[in-house]
Amino acid sequence: MxxxxxxxxxxxxxxxxxxxxxxxxxxxxxxxxxxxxxxxxxxxxxxxxxxxxxxxxxxxxxxxxxxxxxxxxxxxxxxxxxxxxxxxxxxxxxxxxxxxxxxxxxxxxxxxxxxxxxxxxxxxxxxxxxxxxxxxxxxxxxxxxxxxxxxxxxxxxxxxxxxxxxxxxxxxxxxxxxxxxxxxxxxxxxxxxxxxxxxxxRRRPKRKPGESVVSAKSIKRMPGLAEADVIKSIQALPGVVASSDFSSKIYVRGGAADQNLFLFDNAVVYSPVHFFGLFSTFLVEGIDDVQFYKSGFPAQYGNRLSSVLKMDGRAGGQDTVDEWFSKSSIKISTFAAQVHTEGHQGPVRWIFAGRTTYIGYVLDFCNYIGLLDLSLDYEFTDLQGTMMYDFSKDTRFKFSYYIGKDRLSFDPLYMDWGNIAIPFGIYHRFNGDWDYNATLAFSEFYQTMKIGELMSIEMYLYTFAGKQWLNYRGIPNHTLTLGYELEYDYERYQEAMASISIADIQKPFHHVAYVQDAWKLAPDYLLQYGLRFNYQTAAEHFGVEPRASLTVNLDDSKTLEFYGGYYLQYLNSIVYTDQETLNEFYYPATTTTKGTHIDPASSWLFAAEYSRRGILDDYDATVGVYYKTQNNLNTFVMQLDSNEETTSSDFVMADHFGTADGYSLGYELSLRKDKGWWFGGINWSQSISVMRTNDGTKPYYPSWHQPYALKMDMGINWSGGEDALRKHKKKGRYFRSSVIMKYSAGMPISEYKGCYMSQELGHQQYSDEVVVLPGSRNAGRQSDYFRIDVKAIDVGREDSWNFSWTIINLTDHKNMFYTFYDTSKNPPEKTEITQFPFLPIMLSFEMYF
Known part of the structure; x- marks a missing residue:
């Protein structure tokens, strides 16, 4: 028309x-x-x-x-x-x-x-x-x-x-x-x-019940390690815990790191982290706004207990111009370099981006001038892109890909890991009341970890998924969604540790059907409810997940939301230790060699949120409370009969699993200002998380338990457009600064009660050995965490160039990462390893052309 x-x-x-x-x-x-x-x-x-x-x-x-x-x-x-x-x-x-x-x-x-x-x-x-x-x-x-x-x-x-x-x-x-x-x-x-x-x-509103939207623009303005970081932006939200500076993992409302679903154009991405949390896995230039659910995510999403982080590949080019290379950029930072280009020709739009690091060379130089004392052999590469083709006004095809590879050698530790996600999507609309969506996706996650000759673990996980769903709006005040998914996982897990060697291959199919209705009960009431049906072949398990949320608009500025639901997770990470691990080792719910079915992890969640917009015209406030249970979490325990002679073909990993149950509860407060010459927010959260294994030991705090956390961020537009403190003479020019502060409780640790000298005489050899006595599991805590990051200079011209200078840990606060006792000394000496020190060298330059 x-x-x-x-x-x-x-x-x-x-x-x-x-x-x-x-x-x-x-x-x-x-x-x-x-x-x-x-x-x-x-x-x-x-x-x-x-x-x-x-x-x-x-x-x-x-x-x-x-x-x-x-x-x-x-x-x-x-x-x-x-x-x-x-x-x-x-x-x-x-x-x-x-x-x-x-x-x-x-x-x-x-x-x-x-x-x-x-x-x-x-x-x-x-x-x-x-x-x-x-x-x-x-x-x-x-x-x-x-x-x-x-x-x-x-x-x-x-x-x-x-x-x-x-x-x-x-x-x-x-x-x-x-x-x-x-x-x-x-x-x-x-x-x-x-x-x-x-x-x-468009087929989605800006915010669904339970959803938080983080814009790509705000991600770029946050202080970071000279890189705009998608995951770090989520860590800044209330109810989300980052265990350390050295990881970009997230722990949401008392849940473990493997309980978060990462989707890139509906293709699952496993454990999206780069080493030491220095870099975001996804390139911000290639994505739209990030949608994040930390409670009450709808029936369309599953196989996770805690959250959904959904990223869509951005359509490249400009609507008004047909150009092969309508916009490109080069970005050079202290530790990495990145390029991107995008274009638009007729019905086709595309965007491609890539990045690599040279951190090893930079650290060598810092060692040479005496700034640091750290040598590291580490490299990574990221490739990401999206192509969209509009067959007609009612039919669209979308192809995306993400490829990330890492390699780390830090004697005696060697690791390599990587992710591949390739989704194909199609959208078609029928006569205004129906629209059909389908995604075919391939995902790969692999990793190898070796510690000298002592231990070797390898895991390869391949996922083939087909997803399709229909939306129907023909019934007044209702939006019905029907969907079916089929996922096939091929996992090969191999472990060699001490005298134990295991080689395990699992090939489960996971069938999912779901139905959901968004029912507008009245102009100010929305009820969203649905059921998700699961059948997983390896565990021969059938499960039903009911979900419901109620949104009440009290008036134009006040909203009340309630959530309740049951969640199942058929693919869990194996918990070996309470210490921080770089990646997750995933393993599906399956059947042991004795015929015992391993049930999926499960959780009941109940939450409520009250939000008010426009306080004093500029401020938005949110108050949230939640309670969630966690059941059948897999833990690794060695329960082999030493009298049996076993080989790797006799056992599967599931034979070594124990289970743990627990709960978490807490509340969150948030106040934000996103308009004007200064913008920012503050949020406070308090929570408790408790776990208990089935081996009869007493309850303990999981390693991600964080009783309280205060997070603040603020940005100032010193000069620029109409929202700046001073209007710049040149159109598009800007000068900004921003700061992020976090103060929180230290993470749980198992402290030591003392030590004694063990004297043994045998095999014609006498030895004196100092033995350290551990205390109760995670009964102690690290010292409180405090860190301020400042993006002192953020200057440039819109769509032309940008230069930024970021200072990490401005106050050089010593945040504990790991503690141990050096038993080679008498008495044993307690040694602490700290997290990021004062780092004033985070520079970035970006140019668009």
């Missing part, structure tokens, strides 16, 4: 426009003190009368609430392109969202350019055309007013037939414009053309 839309922009004050926008759907202001002000009113018939809506500016992250038929106003950043999205504020699941892409061409003094080209893009048009782009026909525009007048035919006109000619549309819009009245504004009036308006239907 092609509609000719007349768009006229005049420079003036916004006050006079308030009376004129009763039926205008778009308005734009270019006041110098405030920047560009967007005024609008939603009249689209696809939204119900008086329905509450969210309005979001994607570039700035600014969001507000409005109601159908009522005017609203937001400030646009001074960029050349804006994306303005309007979505149902109190709905979940797959719902309607209208996005308007506005391109600012520039102010001109010639009125003839005001009647430029503007159109609705058919490729992204919803089956229900927008009826809200209307003008009341009043052409009285004062000298001091500014507006964008967008028309869809005469006032009150019905939607046109798709076959209606563009010339008919053009004539009907132009005849409502009183040119003389507009020219009467005088010579000082400036007219700006709005080049293109794209109205599209």
């Amino acid at each position: 092609k509609l000719q839309i007349c768009i006229i922009v005049l420079l003036a004050a916004i006050a006079a426009m308030a009376q004129e926008t009763a039926s205008d759907s778009l308005a734009l202001d270019t006041l110098a003190p405030k920047g560009i002000v967007f005024n609008g009113v939603v009249l689209d018939s696809s939204f119900a009368a008086d329905e509450k809506l969210n309005v979001e500016i994607l570039e700035s992250g600014e969001a507000l609430q409005t109601t159908v038929g009522k005017p609203f106003s937001v400030v646009l950043p001074e960029d050349t392109l804006w994306n303005i999205c309007v979505t149902n504020s109190d709905t979940a699941g797959a719902e309607k969202e209208k996005c308007y892409e506005l391109k600012y061409i520039g102010a001109e003094r010639q009125f003839s350019q005001a009647l430029g080209e503007a159109f609705v893009d058919d490729a992204s048009m919803d089956s229900v055309a927008p009826a809200g782009l209307q003008n009341d026909g009043s052409n009285a525009v004062s000298r001091d007013s500014a507006s964008v007048i967008a028309q869809d035919g005469h006032p009150g006109a019905q939607r046109r037939d798709p076959e209606q000619s563009a010339s008919d549309s053009s004539d009907s819009t132009k005849e409502d414009v009183n040119v003389d009245a507009l020219l009467a504004a005088g010579d000082n009036s400036r007219v700006t053309e709005l080049k293109k308006v794209v109205v599209q239907l």
